[in-house]
Amino acid sequence: MEIETLEEFDDHLGSEAPLRGLRLQDLDLTGYADRLAARGDLTGLVVLGGDVPLAEAEVLLRGGAILFPGVAEAPVDPWRGLYLPSDLYAGLEDGYAATPDAKAYAWFVDARLRTDAYCTLVRAIHDDSVTDDLDEFVQGRSVVGIMGGHALQRDSPSYAGAAGLGHALAEEGFLVATGGGPGAMEAANLGALCRSADAVGEAVARIAPVPSFRPDVSAWAAGALAARQALVGDEPAATTDTLGPT
Template sequence: MEIHDPAVLARWLQARKPLAGLRLQDLDLTPCTDALLAVTHAHGLVVLGGVVPTAVGDHLRAAGAVVFPAAPEAPVDVYRGRLYTADELYAGLERGYDATPDARAYRWSRDRRLERDAYATLLRAIHDDSVTDALDEWADGLPVVGVMGGHAADRGSAGYRDAARLGHRLAGAGYVVATGGGPGAMEAANLGAAAADEVRLEDAVRRLAAVPSFLPDVAAWARLALQVRDAVGPATGRTSLGIPTWFYGHEPPNVFAQGVAKYFSNAIREDGLLARATAGVVVMPGAAGTVQEVFQLATRLYYATPATALAPLVLVDPEHWERRLPVAPLLAALGAGRSLGDVVHVVGDVDAAVDVLARTSPPPS
């Protein structure tokens, strides 16, 4: 059992329950010092980072616990027990993007001196596993629809507006919108899901167009978005999730996702996003990265057992997916005679995409 709420730990210790099997994740153990110093048997207890007074750490190790120390050399908390927020990743933005935890984490992840450093590799792996665990808890039981699309759609463009309207319609229909968490169509879909109504969404898109791209100034792009975000919502409940990566340093996270599961490993991030799109995936026009994600999902659907209930894969814009990038014909060939062929849909616009999802994978009422 994992505990990352200090109140839960306090109740557990007060009840004198056994500690074997507990994982204390990113907790400040200082308030529980007396209770923990009274523990005589701690075999099977694992402490993952957090604040551990020296006397408590020494005592728990002597009693049989495993205590992982904090890692102050990492720019982020590798044992975190919750998803990120945009405010956390962009803290210090007033001093420029390079001063933010997001930028520092990217520089650390690409530091050539640490490429073969086993300790740094281990810390990044622990971080990504902690984020996966937090993501599982955040999305548990929710009807998640993945929205894929390129990062190059400028704010105010037709593609950006379409993705924003898609996110808004999906959230309004009861789905949770999950994207790659970056700019372009990803930002737009998260924005649409966060908007309380269409009037505020349209106003947000109009205002954001003043800084159409994160290039060349990430700080200006993010600063305007943070200002607009406060006027967009609030959306009720959990409507929007972003799953970005530091692997692509040129893709800063957008600020509109309610929860941000940011990874060092792009491979884990991509698989995690697709695996959690339990209610389907909608693919907006994109380039190489989007095509890769389509076929990564197609592989899952191709090899699924006949008894598996497959969620729909919906490609928006026949011109793009049938002719400009002929992805749809290849999916049709792969899906012939298999369940994959029954769940791939090519539609003309985002409204038709939502209609397909509502018909084939409706959210629970």
């Protein structure tokens, strides 16, 4: 059983249900040393990442729990799940190269790390964490996948058409999922975020002045983030009808 929030963990501790076999994923366990020390069933408890101060770590290890710490060398948190655009593009004001998205991509394509067993393990854990969160996100929802070319310009009729398609699918209750790239995939996600046909046209017009991610990824991403903010504000991803780049 996976525990992904402190509320879930507190409920579990309060119910006196066994801890053996639990997976605590990316939790801040600061202040839990005494409550954990009072338990006699820590063997088999697995703690995946998160914040585990020394006092809590000592209690867990003495009790037979297994701890997987965070990975300081990686540009991503391997234990986290899905990302919001604001997560991937944090620091964009300092240029795209400063963002987690750029750093993660550079880390992924670094040829020196491709045969590094440790990096391979971290990447596998990260991808599994995202997949696990993705499975929960789409549970019970009707999903339509859209794949398209990266080269499609934001100011082209085809881009507007893809945005209209994304909007129409979302209006019918579908979750629009894409490969996360620019072009047609971005357009479909953008359309799915819009709550009216007029909003689709306005959103496309808003980002059209920067038609491509070439030559300036920073300007391209900034336009997309501004368009998303105008449409949904700080709305959590789980309440939207789109899964992809925008």
